[in-house]
Amino acid sequence: MARERAAPPEPFATAAWKRFGPTLITLLNVGTFFAIWQWVVASGFVSKLFLPLPTDMVASLVDLIQTGQLWTNVQYSLTNFTVGFVLSIIFGIPLGLLMGASRLVNRILGPYVWALYATPRIALVPLFILWLGFSPQAKIIIIFLSGVMPILVSSMDGVKTVDQSLLKAARVFGASKRQLYTRVVLPFTVPFIMTGVRQGIGRALIGLLVSEFFGSSKGIGYLIERAGQQMDPATMFAMLAVLVASSVGLVALMSSIEKRIAPWREEVHV
Amino acid sequence: MLLGSTVMPESLVASGGATATLPQRATVEARDLTIEYERRREKTRLVALHGFTLTVYAGEFLAVLGPSGCGKTTFINTVAGLLPPSEGTITVGGKPIEGPGPDRAMVFQEYALMPWLSAWDNVAFGLDLQGRLKQPGGRDTVQRFIELVGLRGFERSYPHELSGGMRQRVGLARALVTEPQILLMDEPFAAVDAMTREVMQGELERILAQTGQTVIFITHSIDEAITLGDRIVVISSRPGQIREIIPVPLPRPRWEYDTKAHPLFVPIREHAWGLLQKEVQGNVARGG
Numbered sequence: 255m256a257r258e259r260a261a262p263p264e265p266f267a268t269a270a271w272k273r274f275g276p277t278l279i280t281l282l283n284v285g286t287f288f289a290i291w292q293w294v295v296a297s298g299f300v301s302k303l304f305l306p307l308p309t310d311m312v313a314s315l316v317d318l319i320q321t322g323q324l325w326t327n328v329q330y331s332l333t334n335f336t337v338g339f340v341l342s343i344i345f346g347i348p349l350g351l352l353m354g355a356s357r358l359v360n361r362i363l364g365p366y367v368w369a370l371y372a373t374p375r376i377a378l379v380p381l382f383i384l385w386l387g388f389s390p391q392a393k394i395i396i397i398f399l400s401g402v403m404p405i406l407v408s409s410m411d412g413v414k415t416v417d418q419s420l421l422k423a424a425r426v427f428g429a430s431k432r433q434l435y436t437r438v439v440l441p442f443t444v445p446f447i448m449t450g451v452r453q454g455i456g457r458a459l460i461g462l463l464v465s466e467f468f469g470s471s472k473g474i475g476y477l478i479e480r481a482g483q484q485m486d487p488a489t490m491f492a493m494l495a496v497l498v499a500s501s502v503g504l505v506a507l508m509s510s511i512e513k514r515i516a517p518w519r520e521e522v523h524v
Numbered sequence: 525m526l527l528g529s530t531v532m533p534e535s536l537v538a539s540g541g542a543t544a545t546l547p548q549r550a551t552v553e554a555r556d557l558t559i560e561y562e563r564r565r566e567k568t569r570l571v572a573l574h575g576f577t578l579t580v581y582a583g584e585f586l587a588v589l590g591p592s593g594c595g596k597t598t599f600i601n602t603v604a605g606l607l608p609p610s611e612g613t614i615t616v617g618g619k620p621i622e623g624p625g626p627d628r629a630m631v632f633q634e635y636a637l638m639p640w641l642s643a644w645d646n647v648a649f650g651l652d653l654q655g656r657l658k659q660p661g662g663r664d665t666v667q668r669f670i671e672l673v674g675l676r677g678f679e680r681s682y683p684h685e686l687s688g689g690m691r692q693r694v695g696l697a698r699a700l701v702t703e704p705q706i707l708l709m710d711e712p713f714a715a716v717d718a719m720t721r722e723v724m725q726g727e728l729e730r731i732l733a734q735t736g737q738t739v740i741f742i743t744h745s746i747d748e749a750i751t752l753g754d755r756i757v758v759i760s761s762r763p764g765q766i767r768e769i770i771p772v773p774l775p776r777p778r779w780e781y782d783t784k785a786h787p788l789f790v791p792i793r794e795h796a797w798g799l800l801q802k803e804v805q806g807n808v809a810r811g812g
């Protein structure tokens with residue numbers, strides 16, 4: 255976005271600063287954060303049982319990588335997550351669009367969707383474990399149910415809020431019923447779907463962890479939970495770091511897809 | 525520029541009917557038209573137009589004035605084929621209107637541009653829906669109209685990157701490019717500033733001089749109605765009926781001179797003003 259400013263000039267307006275400044279600031283920022291952390295724990299202010307030394311954390315992580323534990327568990331979680339979330343998208347978008355477009359479909363499916371939407375999904379976890387045991391299927395269903403709701407509801411809202419004047423314009427220019435959907439309703443709904451998918455990622459991640467906390471023998475959630483049981487905060491924090499990194503990565507990936515699919519959306523900076 | 529015409533007597537200005545200089549072939553004909561809306565929450569029906577009879581002549585520029593809520597938009601939507609008449613008939617070229625058709629196009633007050641389409645794609649929107657974009661020359665036609673409305677260089681901009689006036693040019697081009705016989709315009713310049721509005725009025729007249737389309741143009745501005753119209757229809761407050769039809773015999777092309785300085789301008793303006801004032805007062809008195 256173009257910005258017009260007369261004075262004062264930026265203090266370090268050199269080309270090098272513009273290029274590397276932001277990275278440098280981030281590095282310094284994060285570096286200071288870990289340095290303070292290290293110091294707080296090393297000096298004994300906080301017990302190592304509550305907060306590990308960042309250096310121990312890194313050591314744990316290296317250990318997890320070397321023993322191959324990290325990869326097997328991450329792979330297990332990632333596979334379940336991917337399958338569950340892809341199912342969320344496959345079911346969530348069309349069902350949401352249909353429910354938004356058709357009163358009949360909304361009548362029929364509405365009660366189930368809203369019941370499921372309103373119920374905390376965690377309450378259903380024991381049920382799926384009862385049915386499917388500690389299998390990947392149980393986890394995939396929990397991830398799917400967690401992720402599908404925001405996608406479905408958002409897609410439905412998108413269809414319901416389609417700008418009437420746009421529909422009117424399309425009709426005046428001779429749009430058939432089919433064209434009204436393909437040329438107006440669907441493109442209008444894309445940003446809503448995107449928002450739903452982004453929220454769905456967060457929910458599905460929660461579903462993933464919950465499904466693994468409840469008696470699992472594999473996965474990121476399992477490692478975190480086991481580290482807690484074993485009073486091993488270094489491993490726990492290492493895994494949390496892995497989780498944070500993957501979540502941030504997923505959300506960033508989503509944003510870049512969004513920019514590509516919906517470049518017309520006005521960027522708002524408040 | 526000095527005009528040789530003499531001042532029309534007030535009585536002639538005030539009398540209804542088309543002037544002799546107009547082409548007299550009817551295109552849109554509304555006979556005893558009644559349009560009602562279903563009000564779901566109140567469980568009543570609202571009569572927007574009642575006993576509405578009007579003939580629009582081919583090639584004329586018909587300006588429509590009336591108090592807010594009198595049914596102007598309702599009428600233009602009916603002509604567009606978006607609303608079926610509750611009673612009475614409405615025909616285009618002698619055939620009853622059964623829905624939208626490529627012979628009619630509309631320019632909307634609120635632009636109604638697709639936010640996900642570039643200016644170029646928005647202009648091409650109607651042509652594409654009608655399957656005419658892919659025909660030979662289709663794309664050239666779009667480009668020609670983009671240039672006609674002065675949007676060259678902005679083809680790839682999205683609506684939110686355009687000013688209000690530019691958006692309305694896109695809306696205008698989108699309608700013109702389908703080459704309709706009848707152009708429906710619902711307060712198209714209401715949301716742009718006075719200067720832009722004047723420029724766009726001039727451009728519209730210039731474009732119409734080439735295309736010779738019939739225009740039904742809703743406006744809240746008496747000045748705009750006189751500047752653009754061959755006739756001005758004044759509609760009564762709800763339920764809308766024709767209060768009076770005022771011919772505007774100012775010579776064309778009007779972009780070449782200052783219409784406001786024409787000796788007929790002020791008498792027509794005063795006459796229209798008087799009519800509208802009565803309608804608005806009646807409207808307010810009835811609490812509508």
Ligand SMILES: Nc1ncnc2c1ncn2[C@@H]1O[C@H](COP(=O)(O)OP(=O)(O)OP(=O)(O)O)[C@@H](O)[C@H]1O
Pocket residue numbers: 561562563570572590591592593594595596597598599762
């Ligand atoms: N979809 C609708 N449902 C119910 N009533 C409606 C609907 N659209 C319009 N009306 C009513 O019909 C009447 C005429 O509306 P219309 O929009 O045609 O007025 P208008 O002359 O265009 O007014 P304005 O100058 O303010 O645009 C109004 O009283 C309005 O409340």
Ligand SMILES: [Mg+2]
Pocket residue numbers: 596597598710
């Ligand atoms: Mg209106």
